[in-house]
Amino acid sequence: MKTAIIGFPRIGENRELKFATEKYFRGELAIDELESFAKDLRQKHWQLIKKSGIDGIPSNDFSFYDTTLDTACLLNIVPQEVTALNLTESEKYFALARGYQGEKGDIKARPMKKWFNTNYHYIVPKFEKETTIFVSGDKIFREYHEAKALGIDTRPVIIGPFTLLQLSEFDQGVDREKIIGELIKAYKEIFEKLADLGAEWIQLDEPSLVKDVTKEELTEFQGIYQELLADQKIKVLLQSYFGDIRDAYDTVVSLPFAGIGLDFVEGRKTLELVERGFPQDKVLFAGVVNGKNIWRNNYQQTLDVLKQINHDQLVLTTSCSLLHVPFTTENETFSAEINQHFAFAKEKLAELVDLANSLAGSEEALKTNQALFAGSRFTENQAVQAKIKALTEKDYLRKPAFEQRETIQKAAFDYPVLPTTTIGSFPQTREVKLTRAKFKRQEINEEAYDQFIAQQINEWLEWQEKIGLDVLVHGEFERNDMVEYFGQNLSGYLFSKNGWVQSYGTRGVKPPIIWGDVAREKPITVKWSTYAQKQTDKIVKGMLTGPVTILNWSFPREDISLKDSTLQIALAIQEEVLDLEKNGIRVIQIDEAALREKLPLRKTDWYTEYLDWSIPAFRLVHSKVQATTQIHTHMCYSEFTDIIPAIDQMDADVISFEASRSNLAILDELKQQNFRTAVGPGVYDIHSPRVPSVAEIKQTISKILAKVPLEKVWINPDCGLKTRGIPETTASLINMTEAVKQVREEL
Known part of the structure; x- marks a missing residue:
């Protein structure tokens, strides 16, 4: 053999x-x-x-x-x-x-x-x-x-x-x-x-x-x-x-x-x-x-x-x-x-x-x-399993309906035309990574670590205000990875020390392992989100990773269905969403970067084996928030033109897409499908160190406005800026906000 x-x-x-x-x-x-x-x-x-x-x-x-x-x-x-x-x-x-x-x-x-x-x-x-x-x-x-x-x-x-x-x-x-x-x-x-x-x-x-x-x-x-x-x-x-x-x-x-x-x-x-x-x-x-x-x-x-x-x-x-x-x-x-x-x-x-x-x-x-497979691996969480069994259709529906929320939020937020924001993370410099590693190794205490993170947040908040961004982010300096960070605060997860897998080029990811039933053990993002919001009068987004992406960017269990595992994660992230809202965070971004990743390769299976539960799992996360809380999500790394109706059914208030490398091809489909959700098609590519000019970004915005109603458009980069250097990040965002300023004046 x-x-x-x-x-x-x-x-x-x-x-x-x-x-x-x-x-x-x-x-x-x-x-x-x-x-x-x-x-x-x-x-x-x-x-x-x-x-x-x-x-x-x-x-x-x-x-x-x-x-x-x-x-x-x-x-x-x-x-x-x-x-x-x-x-x-x-x-x-x-x-x-x-x-x-x-x-x-x-x-x-x-x-x-x-x-x-x-x-x-x-x-x-x-x-x-x-x-x-x-x-x-x-x-x-x-x-x-x-x-x-x-x-x-x-x-x-x-x-x-x-x-x-x-x-x-x-x-x-x-x-x-x-x-x-x-x-x-x-x-x-x-x-x-x-x-x-x-x-x-x-x-x-x-x-x-x-x-x-x-x-x-x-x-x-x-x-x-x-x-x-x-x-x-x-x-x-x-x-x-x-x-x-x-x-x-x-x-x-x-x-x-x-x-x-x-x-x-x-x-x-x-x-x-x-x-x-x-x-x-x-x-x-x-x-x-x-x-x-x-x-x-x-x-x-x-x-x-x-x-x-x-x-x-x-x-x-x-x-x-x-x-x-x-x-x-x-x-x-x-x-x-x-x-x-x-x-x-x-x-x-x-x-x-x-x-x-x-x-x-x-x-x-x-x-x-x-002998290995004859034994038991972990103790089941009966409370989590009971919550899954008790879910009904009402748990997946947010009220009031989208059109009513849109009117309420327009009055509540009063954004300028073409509101600007970023996707969430700012550059994870060598200093940030070393300080986090020192804290992990207990070479510095929690007080020193918190002072460092607070300083990073303060500096970047001040810089964002200076260049004129409308909705700010705290930068995610405390986070090692958008999935691992959440998994570390959820029961049922294990983390490898060196389990790196290539994602693209020199970019590696270290997927956590779903070992057992998943439940939220404590607040995950509330501390730094609320801290950041207290430092400024501008809105600071709460930043979360969605349940489908957490599942898709983890190594999943093989003893239960992907659906059940995702619903466990969704209930945990729902608790985090409600805690953020309770603590005064008015805009919450729930990223589903990897929504498409486990989409069956045969279209005939899309709505019967994946979208029929993955889209409701996202809705479950935000279904209980108030109408005055604005839910954003972000999607990247994939083609989404063929699942636009399903994305609209996620019932988010704003969706940002990675779009620049595909020459904004998704916009034609949004227009054809009468997409109702406000959108932020990325106006420049963050996976490249190249800095786009003001004129180039203005041209991109013009292409967007030719296909999407002005009142539905947000302006943002393609994706998070964690992997980029500070010089290209600041130069690109300055050009982005200047381009928007010029377009607003021309409008």
Whole structure:
């Protein structure tokens, strides 16, 4: 029995790649030094995987920023505005990811979107009329050769042409047939070069097959691969993940792939499809170990599934790349009793080997695993469970209705036209992080820590008033993370020490773990929100993270439904909302940045398996507040145009969207859907260090006002400013408020 993995975490056991890349951004590391560092890190990971006993080891799953971006650069899918700047290859690469502002020119970063239903993000490729596709890079070949030099024969990985097309942006007038023809030619060249280097397999990732695939799309897929797979010298693995390929299954198995990778974890119909018939001449790569969650695999359940497959050429693998889980539990400080329930990336390698050995007749690992799952993990919270059972439809409805609240709030707040605000956080400087770490290590006492936080809040409140923002924020200097901070004040949560997962580029998140039933133990944000409000006559927003985002940015339980877990969190955050209101906080922002993250990939399941409970869960949080309390929410990192009606049903008073990288595309849908909620489409991109000019922001505001009624528009950045530096933050916000001032005068 063979084993393989689809991909491995690239950031390193201790986020080494993040820190090295950021040194390069700061000019402290030359590009050749960064490349050398990355080479050493890749080799370390390949050797670790080989030593663990895994047979099929991937290469080219490494990236400095994003593998979709890597593929675009490999195939010369680079916009003209970037190629025109005469940048070096590394400058060009990072300009696409982060934007570029320097002596060679000024361009915005490419749009960044969610990678299917994960918290990872990809840079959106763009096909222009001038685009000519050819193999212009050597990364995939170079990394295969690196591993080969170590005596490790890897399986190079690349995004498949169908998914690449599905994820890309097309300019008007682009000849799609020409693009497809050039793609096929380029992929064939990649196949040939890898075969000449000695590669036996290549893995083409086609996760778009797990979505709703139309007949036209299926015809395009079939046409691409019939031509691409003709007379190949290399074995091609078609790899899917994040669900089942029910629409494309018959087509996929009829094509001459040497292997097909299927997800048996999230793919609800995968086993049913395989039992219907799987070609004996193809290798089945069975994704049976969860690549997205951190719980131990239940060996007996997995073995029961594998016994039903009944296929001779079987390779055990993960359900998706291990990019989506932390590196290893070895660096954690959990007790052995707790730690035994977790499997991070390195531990999942061992699980695959254990399962292969168990299928071969070994019983040792199976018996240990069975004993683990026979025990109980935690004590249930009966009070929380009783509250969930007692919920009725009335608990999810806010009164009075939106239209009445809108009139009441207009009189109560009397905002100027185009009210300005920020999304919540201000830069988390090195000083802020060090002071928080000192307090955590008890190197300073609570009084000293509170004085420091108060000073930060005071300085930024004064600065916000000075530049003329209308609704202020306290800056969130006391918070390490928008989810972890809340989880630390909720029962039922555990926190890893080093459980970092890549979100985008050098940005990592450390998702907390939902261990048991969730309940609020004490007020979470009241102290600093009320302090900030007492320092100014202007309104200061209370800042909360919503229940769906807390759930989606945590590692969830697998023993209860996502719905029930989210409702537990919603009741806890509801208590916080009511406490803020009771303490005089008149505007409360409940962020649902990750609302879309667990949206089913098939549209047919949206309203029956997710939106039917996630939207009510948000309403539950704010359903009991007064009409004079204004509820804001914020959404980012995703496309929302296709769920606008559901977002309107959240019944918030104001919603801000990340919109600048998508060129405000969401506005057309808001207009078409008669969206009633007031909106703040982000007027500049905070994921880039680039500073927008006053003229640029004015132009953006004009585009917004052409599609959204003036009285419905708020002006704000795309997202929170936690990850930005102070110079670019202050410069950008000064330009934003000046642009609004000029627009108001012109109006």
